[in-house]
Amino acid sequence: MREKENSKKIEINEEMKELVIARVEAQVPSNLSLSIGNFGRMSKAKMLEHIRKGDGIGKKIIESHIRFLRAQSSGEVTRALVSVG
């Protein structure tokens, strides 16, 4: 169980940051707000601000996106979705 938690840590680089900025810009409509962590609700503009700053919440958002992308590319998402029929 602790091994899975260790694998949750992601080393973030500039390329990842730019990728996630592009994803949020393209995929998050402006009528949605995200609640994540203790940071309350964030508009799309606030999400982008935090990602660009690279602060604590910005890093959490980047990690979440990168984790999803990795799970998609490894097939883990597809396998999980297929498992529910």
Place this chain on the structure above:
Amino acid sequence: MKKGIIITLPRHDDVTEYLSVFSKEILEIAESNNILCRKLFDKEANKENFERVINKTNHKLIVFNGHGTENSICGYADEPIVKEKANEQILSDKITYARTCDSASSLGHASMQNNKGGCFIGYSLPFQFYCDETWKGNPAKDPVAPLFLEPSNLIPISIIKGRTTSEAHFSSKKAILKNMKKALRRADSDSLAIAEALWNNYYGQTLIGNKKAEL
């Protein structure tokens, strides 16, 4: 041990307001299943009150709505209610569902270290959900938040209905995946964002302790 539930409903910011509104489903099902329910609203959701209530009622199922850290579960105004190396042992014989961020990373494990048949279900990542700002003043009508909060509600609801902690945990994860599929099939402008945040909750949802615990 009496069949009962203690639930915190802090409501001190937008996030906790949403969690509390969507907890109504849990409360209704508890009532219809004749489960005693002790609600800690707003400022009642503090450490002293929680400890007093748990000692007095000995209710087995605990549902925390609120913010959290790796080492703590918070109540009103983000003050810790349960904190590692302080009072985590209070959960050792309980079934706990922590709808908070990160608390399964460390506190969950600590609380189950001297496990007395208890179980901790929570998140080892920040719990996420999207809301539709159009419905900010009326969360109950928000069409987006239920995609996240209804699968989450399934954990305590399944336990209330007699399922084991393992069954509840996997029912919830299955419901998350079904909502991911629903979102992706719609292929709307928000589908990928919703799927990504749902995956975060699916990946981070963790069961620690007794998988066969029942209410």
